[in-house]
Amino acid sequence: MLIKQLSVFLENKTGRFTEVAAALKDAGINMSAFTVSENSDFGIVRLIVSEPTAAYSALKKAGFAASLNDVVCAHCDNKPGALSTLLNKLTAAGISIEYMYAFSIDDTSAQIVLKPNDMDKCIITLES
Numbered sequence: 001m002l003i004k005q006l007s008v009f010l011e012n013k014t015g016r017f018t019e020v021a022a023a024l025k026d027a028g029i030n031m032s033a034f035t036v037s038e039n040s041d042f043g044i045v046r047l048i049v050s051e052p053t054a055a056y057s058a059l060k061k062a063g064f065a066a067s068l069n070d071v072v073c074a075h076c077d078n079k080p081g082a083l084s085t086l087l088n089k090l091t092a093a094g095i096s097i098e099y100m101y102a103f104s105i106d107d108t109s110a111q112i113v114l115k116p117n118d119m120d121k122c123i124i125t126l127e128s
Helices: 016-026 052-061 082-092 119-127
Strands: 002-011 031-038 042-049 065-077 097-104 109-116
Touching: 002 016, 002 052, 016 031, 016 042, 016 052, 031 097, 042 052, 052 065, 065 082, 065 119, 082 097, 082 109, 082 119, 109 119
Parallel strands: none
Antiparallel strands: 002 042, 002 065, 031 042, 065 109, 097 109
């Protein structure tokens, strides 16, 4: 399934992610999942939120460098081997993954957020 993800570029200094969380809270937006990658100078926060367009507007209004992008959210069983099976299908189809992160809501299912090199081919492969 295609979903929207926010990417926020932050200076690597104390309190910046706190400011992102506050801006979203003030706009009444819930964060469902996020990942943070960083180097010595800056970080990238990738977020799945309840209202992506409103979140994007709130973050831009608060002065953050943000973008709204399409990513694939794949659902799989929350059990050993499920991710391996999913990734094997993508690899066999020649799909590369730029990045991914995952979250689970309960003990039975997990959601994998993927940024593939070929969005359409990834979706077709996962649906087959």
